[in-house]
Structure formats: C-alpha cells, structure tokens
Amino acid sequence: MIRNASHEDLDAILEIENGCFTRPWSRKSFEAELFKIRSDFLVCEECGEVAGYIVFWYILDEAELADVAVAEKFRRRGIASRLITHCVEKHEEIDIIHLEVETNNISAVSLYEGMGFKPKGQIKDYYGEGRHALRMSCRRTDYRGD
Ligand SMILES: CC(C)(COP(=O)(O)OP(=O)(O)OC[C@H]1O[C@@H](n2cnc3c(N)ncnc32)[C@H](O)[C@@H]1OP(=O)(O)O)[C@@H](O)C(=O)NCCC(=O)NCCS
Numbered sequence: 001m002i003r004n005a006s007h008e009d010l011d012a013i014l015e016i017e018n019g020c021f022t023r024p025w026s027r028k029s030f031e032a033e034l035f036k037i038r039s040d041f042l043v044c045e046e047c048g049e050v051a052g053y054i055v056f057w058y059i060l061d062e063a064e065l066a067d068v069a070v071a072e073k074f075r076r077r078g079i080a081s082r083l084i085t086h087c088v089e090k091h092e093e094i095d096i097i098h099l100e101v102e103t104n105n106i107s108a109v110s111l112y113e114g115m116g117f118k119p120k121g122q123i124k125d126y127y128g129e130g131r132h133a134l135r136m137s138c139r140r141t142d143y144r145g146d
Pocket residue numbers: 020052067068069070071074075076077078079080081082100101102105106107108110111112114
C-alpha cells in the first residue's frame with residue numbers, strides 16, 4: 001500500500017536511509033518534507049512495515065526525484081518502481097523528471113534506465129571526493145512505469 005508518510009514512520013525511514021547512504025538525510029530533513037508544499041513524501045507499506053519511501057519534488061511541469069530507498073529484504077519486488085510511477089501518474093502536469101545518482105550505484109542506475117531515464121551529464125565529486133553523480137532525466141513520453 002502506498003500512502004503519505006507520517007511522523008510515526010520516521011524511525012523506520014531513518015533506519016533504511018542510514019543503511020543505504022554514507023550521507024543520509026537527517027530526521028530534520030524528513031520532518032520538513034512532511035509539511036512541504038510541492039513535495040510528495042510517500043511510503044510503501046508491506047505487511048504493516050515501511051518497505052520503502054520516496055521524496056518527489058515538483059513545480060510546474062518539472063519534478064526532481066529527491067530520494068528513494070527500499071529496505072534490503074523488500075528489494076527486487078517492484079517497490080521503487082511503484083513509488084516512482086505513483087508520483088508520475090499523480091502529477092499529470094509533469095513533463096520531465098530529473099534526478100542525480102552516484103555513478104557506481106548499479107541497482108539505481110539500472111532501475112532508472114529501465115524506466116526510461118537518460119544520462120544528461122556528470123557532476124564531479126557531488127557525493128564527496130572521487131564520488132561523482134550522474135544527472136539523469138526522463139520525459140513523460142519516454143517514461144516506462146511498472
Ligand atoms: C535502487 C533501489 C531503490 C531499487 O529498489 P527496488 O524496489 O529493489 O527496485 P525494483 O524492484 O522496483 O526494481 C526495478 C528494476 O530495477 C532494476 N534493478 C533494481 N535493483 C537492481 C540490482 N540490484 N541490480 C540490477 N538491476 C536492478 C531491475 O531492472 C529491476 O527489475 P527486475 O527486478 O524485474 O529485474 C534499492 O536498491 C535501494 O533502496 N537502494 C539503496 C538506496 C538507493 O541507492 N536509492 C537510489 C538513490 S539515487
């Protein structure tokens with residue numbers, strides 16, 4: 001089930017986030033997303049557990065996939081794809097979605113390529129020295145959801 005994130009979800013979200021990233025978002029950053037306009041902060045719940053979450057920012061016809069992660073035990077079940085597609089389908093006005101992903105994050109790059117995202121260039125040292133970001137974008141017409 002995909003639903004809005006709430007305060008009660010933050011412990012579970014932070015546990016996933018801290019296990020995924022060397023520079024994880026803070027509790028304060030997630031708390032701010034609960035109240036932000038032009039931001040979808042959603043969780044996917046499986047058997048009463050937070051399996052994954054997404055932060056998706058949008059303005060006019062553009063969106064930025066700011067954060068998405070899935071707990072290890074729930075991976076490869078289509079949860080990230082479902083979360084992204086949920087946001088894309090909800091916002092019919094969006095024509096293009098942007099994101100940054102670490103160049104060596106094979107699982108995420110594969111996920112995005114499979115959905116129709118294309119590389120648009122690199123940002124050197126974006127995640128720290130020697131850790132570059134790949135900037136990717138996808139037009140709605142190229143989007144391949146689940
Ligand atoms: C990247 C991530 C969000 C994918 O979540 P997920 O729910 O497992 O992804 P899905 O099940 O929707 O995968 C859809 C497709 O993406 C690709 N994919 C996902 N994980 C992959 C992996 N480890 N290796 C290769 N391809 C992968 C596959 O094509 C997959 O389809 P398939 O399972 O039918 O082969 C998850 O691995 C994760 O949380 N990683 C750590 C956090 C992270 O890197 N977030 C992205 C930041 S930019």
